[in-house]
Amino acid sequence: MENIKVSVDLNKCVGSQLCIMFSPTVFERDGNGQSKIVNRNGANLAEILSTAEQCPQCAIKVENTQTGEVLFPPPELAF
Amino acid sequence: METISLNDDLMAPNVISDPHGYYRTLREAEPIHWNARWGGWVLTGYNEVVEVLRDSLNFSSDRMGFLAQELTQEEQESIAPIFKILSYWMVFRDPPEHTALRMLLNKHFTPIAIERYRPMVRKIVQKTLDKVLAKGKIDFVKDFAYEVPMTVILELIGAPDLDTEKIKEWSEKLGVFFFIKADEPRRREIACEGINALVDYITPLIEQKRERPGIDLISLLLSAEEAGSITANDVLATCVLLVFGGHETTMNLIANGTMAFINHPDQWDKFQQKPELLKKAVEELLRYDGSVKSTVRWAKEDTQVGNTLIKKGDRLLVSLSGANRDPHQFTDPNGLDIERNPNLHVAFAHGIHVCLGASLARMEVEEAFAGLISRIQCPELVEGAQLEYYPSVVHRAIKELPVYIKPLIK
Numbered sequence: 058m059e060n061i062k063v064s065v066d067l068n069k070c071v072g073s074q075l076c077i078m079f080s081p082t083v084f085e086r087d088g089n090g091q092s093k094i095v096n097r098n099g100a101n102l103a104e105i106l107s108t109a110e111q112c113p114q115c116a117i118k119v120e121n122t123q124t125g126e127v128l129f130p131p132p133e134l135a136f
Numbered sequence: 137m138e139t140i141s142l143n144d145d146l147m148a149p150n151v152i153s154d155p156h157g158y159y160r161t162l163r164e165a166e167p168i169h170w171n172a173r174w175g176g177w178v179l180t181g182y183n184e185v186v187e188v189l190r191d192s193l194n195f196s197s198d199r200m201g202f203l204a205q206e207l208t209q210e211e212q213e214s215i216a217p218i219f220k221i222l223s224y225w226m227v228f229r230d231p232p233e234h235t236a237l238r239m240l241l242n243k244h245f246t247p248i249a250i251e252r253y254r255p256m257v258r259k260i261v262q263k264t265l266d267k268v269l270a271k272g273k274i275d276f277v278k279d280f281a282y283e284v285p286m287t288v289i290l291e292l293i294g295a296p297d298l299d300t301e302k303i304k305e306w307s308e309k310l311g312v313f314f315f316i317k318a319d320e321p322r323r324r325e326i327a328c329e330g331i332n333a334l335v336d337y338i339t340p341l342i343e344q345k346r347e348r349p350g351i352d353l354i355s356l357l358l359s360a361e362e363a364g365s366i367t368a369n370d371v372l373a374t375c376v377l378l379v380f381g382g383h384e385t386t387m388n389l390i391a392n393g394t395m396a397f398i399n400h401p402d403q404w405d406k407f408q409q410k411p412e413l414l415k416k417a418v419e420e421l422l423r424y425d426g427s428v429k430s431t432v433r434w435a436k437e438d439t440q441v442g443n444t445l446i447k448k449g450d451r452l453l454v455s456l457s458g459a460n461r462d463p464h465q466f467t468d469p470n471g472l473d474i475e476r477n478p479n480l481h482v483a484f485a486h487g488i489h490v491c492l493g494a495s496l497a498r499m500e501v502e503e504a505f506a507g508l509i510s511r512i513q514c515p516e517l518v519e520g521a522q523l524e525y526y527p528s529v530v531h532r533a534i535k536e537l538p539v540y541i542k543p544l545i546k
Contacts (some may be wrong), residue, residue, distance in 0.1 A: 068478035071486040072190035078239055090190025090487065110246050113484070113494045134247045136415035136498075 060123040063097045063105055069116035076117060079108040092116075102128075142166070144173035146453075153525060155429055155532065156470070159458035164477060166492070176316065176432075176451035177444070180458030182465040183441050184480070188433055188454055189487040192231060195433040195452070197489055199228040201436045202451070215324050215491065217331050218313060224373030227381075227489060234488065237370060240360050244353060247495040257500055260284050261507035268541050269512065276515065276537035281390040284500050289382030292496075293375065294352025295341055306333040307380045331376070338375050353378065386497045388427035388533045390504045395523075396424050397514055400472040404514040407474055408544075411509060417474035418501050418538055419481065424472050426483035429457040429532050456482045457464045501517040515539035 063083070065076075070091040076084040077092060081098030084092045100108070102119075106129055109117035115130040142165060143158075145151065151158045159180045162169050167181030179185050188195050196202070200223040204212055212219065222228055226237045243249065264283045268274045286300050309330025312323045320326070334525035342354055349355035358372045397404040407417055431454050435446045446452065459482045461469040466476070491497070517523075518538040526533040 068480055071482075071484070071490050072488075073478070073486075073490040074488050075238075075242060078235055090187070110248050111242055111246065113245075113490060115247055121507075132248070136419060 059126075061097070061102060061105075061119050062118075062120045062122050063094055064118050064120075065092045065094065066114075066116045066118065067091055068115040070112075071114055071116075073113060075111045075113070076083075076108050079111050083108070104122055142169060143218060144171045146171070146174060147527055148177075152527050155457050156425075156461055159455050160461060161464060162309050162455075163458055164499065165294075167307055168442055171453070174453065176375065176453055177446060178453045178455060179441070180462075181442070182457045182459040182462035185454050185456070185482055186486050187457035188452060189431075189482065189485050189489075191439070192488045194439040196436050197228055197234075197433060198230050199432065199434075203295065215313075215328060217328050217335070218310075218324075220369075221331055221335065221373045221376055224369045224493070226374065227377070231488065236365055237374065238488070238492070240356075240365065241353075241374070241492055243252070244356065245492050245495055247498075250496045250499050253291070253496070254499055254503065256291065256399060256506070257284060257288060257503040259503055260287050265507055265511050269543055271541070273518065273538070273540055275392055277387065277391045277534060278536070281387045281394070281504075281537075284390070284504055285383040285386035285497075288496070289378060292352065292382070293341075293354050293378055294345065294350045295354075298337075298341075298379075299426050303334070303379055304383075306337070307384065308331045309530075310334065310380060311384075311528075323411050334376050335372065338379065339372065342371060342375060367371075381464050382493065384531070384533070385427045386493075386500050388531060389422065389501050391534050392425040392427060392503065392532055393418075393421035393501065394508075394515060394539075395534065396421055396472050398517055398539070401514045403472050403474050404498055404509070407505075408509045411506065413474050414502055415498075416477060416479070417505065418498055419479045420472060420474050420476050421501065421505075422483035422498075423460045423466070423476070423479055423481035425532060426456060426460065426481070427532050428485075428530060429528075430455045430485070430530055431485055431489075447545050456485060510544070512544055513542045515541060 072090040074086065077086065080100050083094060083105060085095040087093040096114055106119055109119055109129045115134050117129065119128040120126065121128060142162060161177060163180035166178065167184050171178045179188060200219055226234055229410040261284060264280055266361045268279050274280065290296050309326050312320060313327030345354045346358055349358065354375055357366065357374055360366045361368055361371050407413060433454055435448055435450045435453045438448050439446050449453060463469050465502050518540060521538045524535045526535060
């Protein structure tokens with residue numbers, strides 16, 4: 058997970074807490090009721106990607122910092 | 137305290153025809169206003185609305201539980217069929233019961249999961265456009281906006297042949313319980329008729345799926361029941377919820393969005409010139425005049441919201457439309473700007489109860505407008521048309537939208 062960056066876009070997050078339901082070891086609520094990363098190594102990449110898919114807002118971005126590749130969301134889903 | 141004369145009649149004709157104007161008056165005076173007539177708080181400020189929606193620890197959605205406390209035993213028995221179903225609706229439940237159902241269903245409503253329905257929706261849109269172009273003068277609600285969502289939800293539950301007219305009629309009857317005038321004397325009776333008919337119609341379908349499972353949502357719910365993660369009551373109630381909630385709100389979104397463009401033809405022109413704005417345009421239509429105006433919560437504890445102390449047991453009408461026009465959050469909130477970005481509106485609510493069907497609705501509305509702008513000119517209201525909205529605190533639903541449809545000349 059060294060080269061993987063996970064982030065939550067606060068201009069998109071609506072506080073559905075779905076990421077917290079699916080990966081409680083990775084995500085947590087912040088003071089505004091939105092999500093934040095508490096431990097990016099709390100789950101493997103497959104779980105993080107599958108959790109990112111659950112977000113109705115596509116607010117969770119998963120990137121490979123070495124290659125710059127965006128693993129999620131695919132460009133056609135971004136709004 | 138400053139004395140302000142605020143109209144507390146949420147069903148007043150001017151409030152129904154122009155909710156945005158009414159909520160603006162409220163928000164400017166008191167973003168958290170005690171409505172004595174309704175017996176609860178009305179929230180119209182963005183920050184206050186978002187704070188409550190994202191706080192499911194202090195604010196409950198257990199509508200039936202709180203209703204039961206207000207009713208006598210006899211009154212409760214008179215609406216037993218409603219209690220039996222609605223108590224199991226995910227939207228009216230708090231964690232932890234809410235969590236299991238939401239996690240189960242959410243996987244099938246993610247932005248990626250719903251993409252599989254896009255080609256089907258595109259086809260329905262094109263077919264419907266052929267029909268309305270042939271007619272020229274149409275009721276946009278019935279002839280266009282209704283077709284897409286109803287067909288899609290039936291496909292999702294794996295029952296494409298259900299009688300949509302009947303479902304519509306019974307859904308409207310059940311809707312009387314929530315949405316329509318509280319002074320309708322027969323409202324509970326009508327709603328019971330609606331729910332009984334829906335249950336009678338859907339129960340055999342569930343039994344069929346139990347015997348011959350498919351890849352549809354009913355079969356999925358049944359396999360979760362077999363695995364012991366949900367109950368038979370959850371299955372039945374959720375099927376009723378999907379049929380009831382699955383079509384009307386999206387239909388209204390498409391109609392309200394079209395009405396927004398009729399009033400802002402410059403934005404329609406811009407959209408036709410820049411169809412790549414599709415996703416942003418849909419977000420703006422959701423913000424500008426979404427199909428759900430408000431939702432209700434109950435305080436589980438004494439809780440401070442903004443400058444106001446909400447007492448345990450108080451109810452709150454959380455105005456999504458009010459928040460979506462708050463100038464503290466949105467620049468020029470009463471203008472339609474299809475390039476608006478960021479646009480963190482609350483049209484699908486925020487927090488754990490954010491609309492399960494949000495991605496599905498977005499995709500359907502995207503396809504509807506992508507089809508419309510590629511084939512027709514901005515619809516024109518039929519001269520002398522009197523637009524009327526259903527008298528509802530919750531739904532922003534136009535009764536009829538008579539328009540002329542003209543082909544785009546390229």
